[in-house]
Amino acid sequence: AQSVSQHNHHVILSEAASLELGCNYSYGGTVNLFWYVQYPGQHLQLLLKYFSGDPLVKGIKGFEAEFIKSKFSFNLRKPSVQWSDTAEYFCAVIPPYNQGGKLIFGQGTELSVKP
Amino acid sequence: ETGVTQSPTHLIKTRGQQVTLRCSSQSGHNTVSWYQQALGQGPQFIFQYYREEENGRGNFPPRFSGLQFPNYSSELNVNALELNDSALYLCASSTKKGENEAFFGQGTRLTVV
Numbered sequence: 001a002q003s004v005s006q007h008n009h010h011v012i013l014s015e016a017a018s019l020e021l022g023c024n025y026s027y028g029g030t031v032n033l034f035w036y037v038q039y040p041g042q043h044l045q046l047l048l049k050y051f052s053g054d055p056l057v058k059g060i061k062g063f064e065a066e067f068i069k070s071k072f073s074f075n076l077r078k079p080s081v082q083w084s085d086t087a088e089y090f091c092a093v094i095p096p097y098n099q100g101g102k103l104i105f106g107q108g109t110e111l112s113v114k115p
Numbered sequence: 116e117t118g119v120t121q122s123p124t125h126l127i128k129t130r131g132q133q134v135t136l137r138c139s140s141q142s143g144h145n146t147v148s149w150y151q152q153a154l155g156q157g158p159q160f161i162f163q164y165y166r167e168e169e170n171g172r173g174n175f176p177p178r179f180s181g182l183q184f185p186n187y188s189s190e191l192n193v194n195a196l197e198l199n200d201s202a203l204y205l206c207a208s209s210t211k212k213g214e215n216e217a218f219f220g221q222g223t224r225l226t227v228v
Binding site: 004034036042043044045046049090092101102103104105106107108 | 146148155156158159160163165171205207209216217218219221
């Protein structure tokens with residue numbers, strides 16, 4: 001089945017460590033790609049998005065993601081995490097032909113940053 | 116704050132009952148999408164409304180239904196509640212049928228007992 005996969009269910013890091021969260025999707029054709037973050041008790045908010053152009057996308061709070069079309073991947077990175085980055089991170093895709101504009105989400109990665 | 120508000124924030128219902136969840140979209144947004152997020156899972160698309168018409172539906176049974184009003188606010192109705200309907204229900208508003216960024220509300224936590 002076509003889907004979005006996030007490699008890690010739970011990641012634990014110390015402050016100042018580098019972060020990379022994997023995301024792969026299985027749709028062919030043109031996709032729109034997103035990373036959302038959900039801080040404890042808060043709404044889902046957009047970190048960054050890729051529609052076209054430069055495959056290296058910069059988002060808010062020092063996050064970036066790289067779209068690698070040949071690998072069907074859109075991995076999220078941050079050079080140095082902070083305790084405040086503790087949250088759940090979701091990769092999402094708008095599939096080709098966008099029937100209804102639905103976002104297809106991965107299962108999420110819970111990030112815990114130790115002070 | 117996203118400007119998307121959902122009510123109520125929490126709800127407990129009994130199996131077999133019916134529930135209505137409400138969403139006010141962000142000003143200027145004409146598209147509302149509903150998602151179900153079970154514990155430990157990513158959100159799953161239920162359906163989308165664009166200018167008061169359903170514009171796409173996910174893999175949910177007909178007892179999940181919706182409505183969008185002229186002011187673009189929306190309701191999600193679930194009939195004949197089942198235990199596994201317990202989840203966080205998220206509303207997202209956007210423009211252009213969701214092709215642009217979707218802004219999410221804080222969700223309604225539904226517990227079915």
